[in-house]
Amino acid sequence: MAKFKPIGLPSFPENIELMQELRKNASLADAMAALQLAARLEAAEKTLNQMLLLVTELAKKTGIELTGSENDIETQLLLGIRGPTDKPLASPKSKKGAHPSQELIEIPVLPSPPPVVEPSPEILPSDKPSQLIDFVTYEELDSAMQELYDEIKKTITGITTRSTANADNAFKIATRMEQKLEASLNLGSRMDDLEILVSEYADQITALDTGLSSQMTNYQEQLTQMQHDLETGLENMAEQLANAGSDTTAVAELNGHFTNLQQDLDNSLISQKELKDNQQALSHDLEDLWKQIEKLRETKSDREEVTDALRDKAGIGALNGLVSLQQFDAVRGDFEKRIGAAYDKFNNQEILWQKAIDDLLRELNDKADLIQLVSLQNEITKYLDMLKSRMHAMFEIVGEPRAAAITRKLHRDAACLSCATPAWMDVEENRTVPALPAMQATRPPTIGAEASKPKEDGDHGLCYPGYPLPHPRHIK
Known part of the structure; x- marks a missing residue:
């Protein structure tokens, strides 16, 4: 029998520095995953403890000794x-x-x-009552222990599998955290370089702003001075006009100065607008520069990528044996000509196919539709059935010879729609009518007289009884 001894809680080595690094750079999702893993491990430990207690109680109830070596157990x-x-x-x-x-059975003996x-058996009295x-037999106890062993093994295997899966998940999480830590440690130098670049751009922008502010201040002072000069000139002009109204030369000179001053004001306004436009353009350029800096911060390659690219760069040994620029241009020109010829051929083929498709569509539009053909077929079939029924009725009324003659007359001029074959073929030769003797004319026919040739409308000419020949409709 195996011993059932309780085992203690598992102990793991403590690594305080590693735990602090992991907690410092771990995210909330990683912390939640670690907590879930710890909870699952605690639940597995509790389940194992409960199973051990259950096995221990079962062993105590069956009388199995829990202490001592396995070979010391004696049975009777x-x-x-x-x-x-x-x-x-x-x-x-x-x-x-x-x-x-x-x-045999095994009965454990307590110590x-x-x-x-x-x-x-020799000393047992014969008169003692039975x-x-x-x-319990040995086979029954063995089968019961085997079932208990299988159940415990199955449970422990499931718990071990779940614990292994949880450990794998924890290992994957730790691997991802390690990768993130390495990436974050490598980003420090790049962030320092970007910070230096941003500080340089900020200094340049500050210098530009300071220059623009000083220029705007100078222009404001010039405008104030010009306004003061204008007011002074207006006062002087008013005094001169009040004192000497007849001095036209001074008035003309004053008007000239006033016009020049007005032109200077207009020029200053135009310059101010230009400066404002330049300031707006500079602000837009600064915004674009800032966006480019942000984009550069995201897409700039680091030292490792540049090293890999330089490693993959072709050297002189790889360039030896390649074609020259003239040969490459000649081959490229030939290739372009071939591509142009193929493109023209494709275009011409497309035109031909389009013409063929147009012709096919035109023919399809000219052809009758399937529904029309089916309706025409149904209509012809209906009329043929009607004629057949009428011929059968006629056959029943007038007899077979008369019905055959009427059928022959009905199908005389009928023909097949597809091959133009007569619908009713004559098996006997057509009887010919002998020509009448020609009458000798005593005189030539005059102009306006009736011609001897019968007309085609059937109203004139000779009539032969019993033959299908034209004859007058009304006999007088």
Whole structure:
């Protein structure tokens, strides 16, 4: 029998520095995953403890010794064969490994009570009443222990599988965290370089802003001075006009100065607008520059990427044996000509196909539709059935020869739609009508006289009875 001893809680080595690094750079999702993994491990440990307690209680109830070595357990073997006095026979004690040929059971003996030896069969009195002992066979106990072993093995295997999966997930999370830590450590130098570039651009922008502010201040001072000069000139002009109204030369000079001053004001306004436009353009350029800096921050390659690209760059040894620029231009020109010819051929083929498609569509539009043909076929079939029914009715009324003659007359001028074959073929030769003797004319026919040739409308000419020849409709 195996020993069932409780095991203690698992202990792991503590690495404080590693735990601090992981907690410092771990995200909320990683922390949640770690907490879930810890909860699952605690649940697995609790389940294992409960199973161990259950197995221990089961072992205690069955009388299995929980302490001591495995080979120290002694069992008492009882024979399963009764004697002639209806009493069970007992054999001396033996070890666990020896099994007799008869049906045996194992009864564990606790170490506290002294061993009890059953009396031998020779000294048992014959007049003692028989006693029945409730015992379990070795095979039943073995099968029960095998079932318990399989169930425990299955449960422990499932728990071990889940623990292994959780450990794999924890290892993957730790690997991802390590990669993130390495990436974050490598980004420090790049961020420092970008910070230096941004500080330089900020200094340049500050210098530009300072220059623009000083220029705007100078222009404002010039405008103030010009306004003061204008007011002074207007006052002087008013005084001069009040004192000497007849001095036209001074007035003309004053008007000239006033016009020049007005032109200077207009020029200053135009310059101010231009400066404002330049300032707006500079602000837009600064915004674009800032966007380009942000984009450069995202897309700029680091030292490792540049090293890999330089490693993959072709050297002089790889360039030896390649074609020259003239040969490459000649081949490229030939290739362009071939591509142009192929493109023209494709275009011409497309035109031909389009013409063929147009012709096909035109023919399809000229052809009758399938529905029309089906309706025409149905209509022809209906009329043929109607004629057939009428011929059958006629045959029943007038008899077979007369019906055959009428049928022949009805189908005389009919023909097939597809091959133009007559619908009714004559098996006998057509009877010809002998020509009438020609009448000798006494005189030539005059102009306006009736011609001897019969007309084609059937109203004039000779009539032959019994033959399908034209004859006058009305006989006088």
